[in-house]
Amino acid sequence: MKRLSRFVYLSLIAFTLTLGTPQESAAQAPNDQAAQFIGALAQNALGALQQPNMTLEQRETVVREMLRNGFDVPFIGRFVLGKHWATVTNEQRDEYQRLFGEFVVKTYAARLGGYSGDKFAVTSVRDAGDKDVLVHTQIVRPSGPPLECDWRVRVIDGQPRIIDVMVEGISMVVTQRSEFASLVQRNGIEGLLASLRAKTGRIGATTSS
Amino acid sequence: MTIRRYFLLTLAVLSGAAFALATGPARADFASGWNAYQKGDFATALAEWTTRADQGDPKSQFNLGVLYDEGKGVAQDRRKAFALWEKAANQGYAPAQHNLGNLLLAGEGTSQDVVRAVSWLEKSAAQGFDRSQYTLGKLYAEGVGVAKDPAKAFALIKAAGDRGDARAQYNIGKMYRDGVGVEKDATESLKWFERAALSGHSGAQARLAMRYSRGEGTARDPTRALAWLNIAAAAGNGDAVTAGKKLSSNLTPEQVEAANKLAAQIKAEIKK
Numbered sequence: 110m111k112r113l114s115r116f117v118y119l120s121l122i123a124f125t126l127t128l129g130t131p132q133e134s135a136a137q138a139p140n141d142q143a144a145q146f147i148g149a150l151a152q153n154a155l156g157a158l159q160q161p162n163m164t165l166e167q168r169e170t171v172v173r174e175m176l177r178n179g180f181d182v183p184f185i186g187r188f189v190l191g192k193h194w195a196t197v198t199n200e201q202r203d204e205y206q207r208l209f210g211e212f213v214v215k216t217y218a219a220r221l222g223g224y225s226g227d228k229f230a231v232t233s234v235r236d237a238g239d240k241d242v243l244v245h246t247q248i249v250r251p252s253g254p255p256l257e258c259d260w261r262v263r264v265i266d267g268q269p270r271i272i273d274v275m276v277e278g279i280s281m282v283v284t285q286r287s288e289f290a291s292l293v294q295r296n297g298i299e300g301l302l303a304s305l306r307a308k309t310g311r312i313g314a315t316t317s318s
Numbered sequence: 319m320t321i322r323r324y325f326l327l328t329l330a331v332l333s334g335a336a337f338a339l340a341t342g343p344a345r346a347d348f349a350s351g352w353n354a355y356q357k358g359d360f361a362t363a364l365a366e367w368t369t370r371a372d373q374g375d376p377k378s379q380f381n382l383g384v385l386y387d388e389g390k391g392v393a394q395d396r397r398k399a400f401a402l403w404e405k406a407a408n409q410g411y412a413p414a415q416h417n418l419g420n421l422l423l424a425g426e427g428t429s430q431d432v433v434r435a436v437s438w439l440e441k442s443a444a445q446g447f448d449r450s451q452y453t454l455g456k457l458y459a460e461g462v463g464v465a466k467d468p469a470k471a472f473a474l475i476k477a478a479g480d481r482g483d484a485r486a487q488y489n490i491g492k493m494y495r496d497g498v499g500v501e502k503d504a505t506e507s508l509k510w511f512e513r514a515a516l517s518g519h520s521g522a523q524a525r526l527a528m529r530y531s532r533g534e535g536t537a538r539d540p541t542r543a544l545a546w547l548n549i550a551a552a553a554g555n556g557d558a559v560t561a562g563k564k565l566s567s568n569l570t571p572e573q574v575e576a577a578n579k580l581a582a583q584i585k586a587e588i589k590k
Contacts, residue, residue, distance in 0.1 A: 158358065165356050183556070200492070203521055219389065225358035252361040252391045299460035307423035307435075310453055313388070314355055314381040315413055316348075 140234045143242035143262035146269040148231055150179050151246070154223035166313055173214040176221065181263075181270040182210040189285045197298050205298070208305035213281070215309055217274050219248075220258045226251035237261060241272070346370055348378050355381070360391025371402065376411035379403070383417070387427075396427025407438060415442035416450045423453075423463075432463030443474060451478035452486045459489075459498065472499030479510065484517035491522065504535035515546065518588055523550035524558045531565060540569055544577035549584060 137145075157171040186209040187194050197205065222229040228249040237243045241263045248256040261273035261280075274281045292301040351366030364385055370378035383402035386395045400421050406414035415438045421427045422435035436457065442450035455474030458467045472493055478486035491510035494503045508529055514522035523546050529535055531543035544565050550558035566574055 165358065178554075207521070224360070224390075252364070253389060254393050256389075296462055299462050303457060303460065303462040304424055306453060306456060307420045308426065310420045310449065311387065311417045312413055312449060314352075314384045316352060316377070317413060318377060 139264060140236070140242050142264065143244050143260075143269055144231050144234045146179070146262060147244045147246060147260050147271075150175065151221045151223065151229045154218075154221040155227075155229070156223075158223035159225075169218065169313075172221065172223065173211075173218050176214045176218050177210050179271050180210070180213055181265060181272055182206060182213065184265070184270075185213070185272055185282055186210070189282055189289055191286055191290060193290070193293050193298065201298050201302065204302060205305070208302065208309055211309040212305055213274075216281075217258070220246065220256050220274075222248040222250075222256075224250070232257075240264075243275070348375060348381075351378065351381065360385060364391040371405075374405075374409075376406035376409040376414065379406040380411055380414045380417075383414070387417075396421065398427075400427035407441075410441075410445075412442040412445045412447040412450070415439070415445075416447055416453075419450065420453070432457075436464055443477075446477075446481070448478040448481040448483045448486065451475070451481075452483050452489075455486070456489070459493075468493075468499030470499075479513070482517065484514050484519040484522070487511075487514035487517055488519045488522040488525075490514075491525070508535040515549075516584075516588055518553070520550045520553035520555040520558070523547075523553065524555050524561070527558065527561065531561075540565065541573050541577045541580060544569065544574065545580040545584060548577065548581040549588070552585075 153175055154172045157175065158165075158168050160168050160171075163171075183206060186206045189209070190197075190205065194202070230247050230249075231244055232247050233245040235243050235245075241261050243259045243261055245259050246257065250256070257276070259275040260271050261275065262269050263272050264270075272282075289301055292304050296303070346366045346369035348367070348370055351363045351370070354360070354362035354366065364382070367378040367382040367385070371382045379402045383399040383406070385391055386402065387399035388394065400418065403414040403418045403421070407418045419435045419438035419442065422431045422438065424430070436454065439450045439454045439457075443454050451474045455471045455478065456462075457464050457471075458474065459471035460466070472490075475486045475489050475493070479490045487510050491507050491514060493499055494507035494510060496502070508526070511522045511526045511529065515526045527543045527546035527550060529543075530539045530546065532538070544562060547558045547562035547565060551562050569577070
């Protein structure tokens with residue numbers, strides 16, 4: 110998409126998001142498709158987090174599961190592990206992908222909003238290279254600072270998938286790739302798995318005594 | 319307004335005020351913080367738990383730490399979470415000891431310190447906190463930051479598995495299979511993979527299916543194998559989708575039908 114037409118596309122996106130009905134008939138511009146995809150994830154997060162008769166922890170689990178399906182976890186996980194992918198056992202790979210998926214959704218689920226009083230908006234959409242679209246979103250919350258981020262979306266097998274998240278311009282996959290490489294260098298794949306286990310292993314609010 | 323009505327109204331206002339005094343901000347409590355938290359009203363939860371945390375209540379210190387850790391109702395601040403969890407941990411509160419150990423292991427909110435992490439995890443594990451038993455068991459199994467100790471690893475992971483932790487149950491299955499920290503035992507291995515599979519672990523479900531498909535540690539049972547593959551595939555295990563298609567093509571329509579029925583029965587069992 111060229112810069113000049115951005116405004117037109119954004120208006121369209123705002124329009125379709127308001128309607129809340131994705132238009133599937135006509136072939137969509139990739140930017141529209143990506144923006145609608147992220148918008149729908151946020152909409153679904155809102156629906157799930159406002160469910161009655163479930164604890165907040167259960168509702169958040171539903172949202173994380175949805176976000177996990179939105180990410181192409183196998184694709185990113187493999188890229189982030191880099192050259193070490195080839196040297197680990199199948200069981201280590203399985204555990205790594207599971208933990209990495211948990212880590213990603215735990216880190217970014219809040220950026221879909223959906224809690225009481227959250228205001229979510231897709232604020233801009235732009236091309237990123239030949240294949241990808243960056244969808245910028247903002248959550249304004251009743252308390253705490255606003256949360257902003259860019260979701261890097263690529264259409265894979267006809268499906269839009271998130272392949273990176275950028276917060277303040279810093280790419281998650283680039284950051285994790287170098288961090289994981291140094292962890293593996295220091296303590297082997299076991300060191301990386303232990304670190305991911307620790308990062309995803311904390312428990313949430315509880316009434317247990 | 320008659321005097322009588324005026325009197326009644328005054329009485330109502332007064333008793334209302336008395337009620338507000340008894341239940342209002344002066345009585346900040348854990349439960350009202352919890353109710354607000356469940357509604358997603360994090361500002362109220364923050365206020366309630368801050369008051370109680372300052373009074374030294376470990377549960378409030380812990381939950382307040384979670385709000386800071388996750389940036390709920392406040393800007394994310396892991397240092398603050400660390401400080402709060404440390405206070406609750408020092409009072410012997412197991413969830414706080416567990417989370418503190420994990421921050422120290424990951425080097426989040428503090429600098430990495432595996433020795434201190436292990437010492438906190440030992441405390442919560444000794445209280446029977448299964449998440450800590452599992453985390454600690456994996457450290458001893460892999461020798462990360464501690465000397466490798468397969469027997470100790472097995473004992474810890476077994477304790478967590480006995481308490482129902484699905485990942486621990488899956489690991490017990492692997493340890494019996496490989497003879498790590500315990501003598502090799504194909505039957506026990508199968509039993510623990512089955513327990514993990516019934517606890518909803520999709521990796522264990524896929525592995526169990528392979529056992530039944532090949533007849534390892536049990537009689538060959540392609541119907542049961544396909545049933546478990548269907549369940550693992552539904553739980554999002556990509557390998558199970560491929561394996562399921564392959565296995566189906568080698569079975570009769572009756573066997574496939576029987577597998578679907580069995581999968582439905584097992585799923586009902588898993589939900590319980």
